[in-house]
Amino acid sequence: MTLLPSSGTGWTVTSPTQPRGEAPAAAEIVAGIDRVTQHHGPWTTNYSLVPGVRTRDDEPDPNDRTRIRRLVQLVSDVAGRPVADLRILDLACLEGQVALEFARLGARVVGIEGRESNVAKARFAAQTLGLTNLELHHDDVRNLSRETYGGFDVVLCLGILYHLDDEDVFTFLQAVGEVCDGAAVVDTHVGLANERTYVFEGQTYAGASYVEHDADAEDEDKLANRWASLDNPLSLWLTRPSLYNFLSECGFTSVWECHQPRWEGMHDDRVTLLAVKGGRVTSLPSEPEVEIGASAWPELEPAVQSDPGLDTGATSEATVQALADTDERLQEARRKVRRLRTRVRTLRTRVHTLRARVRTLEGELEEIRGSKVGRAHSAAVRLRDRWSSRRR
Ligand SMILES: C[S@@+](CC[C@H](N)C(=O)[O-])C[C@H]1O[C@@H](n2cnc3c(N)ncnc32)[C@H](O)[C@@H]1O
Numbered sequence: 001m002t003l004l005p006s007s008g009t010g011w012t013v014t015s016p017t018q019p020r021g022e023a024p025a026a027a028e029i030v031a032g033i034d035r036v037t038q039h040h041g042p043w044t045t046n047y048s049l050v051p052g053v054r055t056r057d058d059e060p061d062p063n064d065r066t067r068i069r070r071l072v073q074l075v076s077d078v079a080g081r082p083v084a085d086l087r088i089l090d091l092a093c094l095e096g097q098v099a100l101e102f103a104r105l106g107a108r109v110v111g112i113e114g115r116e117s118n119v120a121k122a123r124f125a126a127q128t129l130g131l132t133n134l135e136l137h138h139d140d141v142r143n144l145s146r147e148t149y150g151g152f153d154v155v156l157c158l159g160i161l162y163h164l165d166d167e168d169v170f171t172f173l174q175a176v177g178e179v180c181d182g183a184a185v186v187d188t189h190v191g192l193a194n195e196r197t198y199v200f201e202g203q204t205y206a207g208a209s210y211v212e213h214d215a216d217a218e219d220e221d222k223l224a225n226r227w228a229s230l231d232n233p234l235s236l237w238l239t240r241p242s243l244y245n246f247l248s249e250c251g252f253t254s255v256w257e258c259h260q261p262r263w264e265g266m267h268d269d270r271v272t273l274l275a276v277k278g279g280r281v282t283s284l285p286s287e288p289e290v291e292i293g294a295s296a297w298p299e300l301e302p303a304v305q306s307d308p309g310l311d312t313g314a315t316s317e318a319t320v321q322a323l324a325d326t327d328e329r330l331q332e333a334r335r336k337v338r339r340l341r342t343r344v345r346t347l348r349t350r351v352h353t354l355r356a357r358v359r360t361l362e363g364e365l366e367e368i369r370g371s372k373v374g375r376a377h378s379a380a381v382r383l384r385d386r387w388s389s390r391r392r
Contacts, residue, residue, distance in 0.1 A: 029053050029128055036124045038360055040117035044226055045097045049128055055095070055121070063265035068101055070261045071185060074274060075102070075154055078183055083107050089152040089179060091141045092160035094227070096122025096134070099156075103134035110149060111136045114230045115223065140230060142168050144175040155184040162189040162210060162237050163229040169236050170200040170246065177250030177277070184252070186273040191237040194300040198236060203249070205242035206299050210235045214343075240271070241297035248294050253278040303330075 024032070029049055037043070043055035046064070054060065076083050084106030090099040093111035095118050103109045103126065111134065113119045119138045126134045137149075141160060155176050164172055176184050191208030198205050212229040213222050222231060229235055238246065247255050252275035263272065282291055368374040 023050050023130065024128060026050060026053050032124060032128060034360065034363075036121055040120045041224075041226075042355070043095055043121055045095045047095075047097045047100070047125075049125060055125070061265075063263065064097075066262065066264045067266070068098060070258060070263050070272060071098060071156070071158070071187070072101060072105070073261050074185060074258050074272070078274060078276075079153065086153040087151075088154045088156060089149065090156045090158070091144070091176070092158070092163070093122060093136070094118050094159075096125050096136070098158060099134055099136075100125055100129065100131065102156075103131045104129065106133065109134045110152070112139050112141055112144070112149075114138070114140050115226055117223075118226060142172055144172065144179060146178050149179060151181045152179055153182040155180045156187075157184055158187040159227075160188075161186060163212065163232075163235050165229070165232040165235050166198050167200065168232070169198075169238065170205075173246055173250050177247075177252060180252075180275075180277050182277060184275045184277075186243075186247070186271075186275055188243075188271060188273075189237050189267065189269050190243060190271055191239045192269050193303040194239055195303045196236075200246075201249075203245075204299075205238060205246060206302075207236045207238040207242060210237055237269075239300050241299050243273075245296045247273075247275045248296075250275075251277055253280050 023029075030053060033043075033049075033053075033055060046054055046056040046058065046060040048054050072083075075086070075088070079086055083102065086102075086107045088099075088102050088107045088109045090102070090109060090111045093099045093113045096111060096113075099109045099111040099122065111119075111122060113122065113136070116138050119136055122134075122136050126136065142164070157176055161169065161172070176186075189210070191206070193208055194206040195208040196206070198207070211233065212235055213225060213233045215233055217225075217233070219231075222228065244255055254276045256274040256276070258272040258274060280294075282293075284290070284292070369378070
């Protein structure tokens with residue numbers, strides 16, 4: 001893939017292309033959303049299908065819009081050709097929100113998602129919009145390979161890297177490098193501290209642990225926690241140096257960070273990186289005989305020594321012990337916060353599911369009331385009430 005348009009002028013990305021053919025009527029789409037919701041639970045993402053019909057009926061989060069705008073802008077800025085000419089892979093595509101956006105712009109998009117309930121929603125949306133250029137697979141991203149899925153101009157690795165643990169983080173990023181012919185967008189949380197290390201292919205990488213599921217969570221609960229890892233109870237959030245260094249190992253020749261367009265509401269430990277697969281520069285025209293290898297970023301100091309505000313110069317045994325205790329308490333507090341966040345996410349999903357169920361039951365009740373049986377039942381109740389009032 002050629003990156004950056006040679007004219008430097010780029011092109012205009014206007015509003016998404018309209019799908020070919022007649023879109024179903026709004027009422028039909030709403031009925032379809034209800035049907036999918038009954039089988040698979042409510043959507044967790046709120047996006048527009050046709051004007052006036054969204055996947056959810058609460059207010060959409062405006063920050064979502066700024067995030068997707070950032071992604072579309074980034075890809076269109078670096079692609080070197082119209083988005084419609086690209087083959088794009090969206091890894092862990094959830095309910096298809098981002099994949100649909102690029103498919104609506106005409107790109108050939110492949111989405112992979114590990115939860116059937118999420119895939120069903122993305123499929124429904126693609127069918128509703130008549131998008132034949134969006135292919136959706138129910139698969140674990142840890143199965144990604146060029147043999148199965150082919151090569152892509154752009155690989156979207158959004159919100160998934162930080163749901164993997166240990167070995168999987170590395171083999172997954174290697175697979176991203178393998179299927180990527182142009183650039184990968186890696187939108188991820190990073191570990192802000194070097195809390196633990198992992199050795200992969202002889203190199204040590206560092207990061208922090210994130211709790212995905214309670215240690216005793218049942219498979220059913222894990223599945224219901226629809227934004228989380230599929231099975232691993234913990235995930236490894238690489239530090240920036242480890243992530244940069246390993247992307248380089250995966251064949252990416254430069255890594256850029258996106259600051260603009262701004263994603264409003266983005267967390268402090270989140271980054272949107274563009275990892276580019278180019279030709280590696282190994283010497284300079286001024287000194288062609290000197291070979292320059294990749295230079296690795298130095299790792300963060302282990303968390304216990306880098307804790308700000310503590311006297312790291314002190315060497316007495318008591319001070320070292322105090323530092324270790326403080327660090328342990330800090331890590332425990334971080335783990336608690338993460339567990340609580342996971343719990344809140346699960347509870348929110350349950351509340352949405354229950355609300356949808358209540359709406360369905362109310363609908364059924366209305367239907368029964370309006371039906372012959374319902375009217376006969378009401379008449380019988382009235383007769384019974386009249387009869388018992390006479391007897392009194
Ligand atoms: C936080 S959401 C991110 C969704 C989307 N990529 C985005 O950035 O908006 C994480 C998604 O990853 C999916 N997921 C987690 N582990 C996965 C795995 N091993 N294989 C496939 N999908 C996975 C979840 O089901 C969920 O849809």
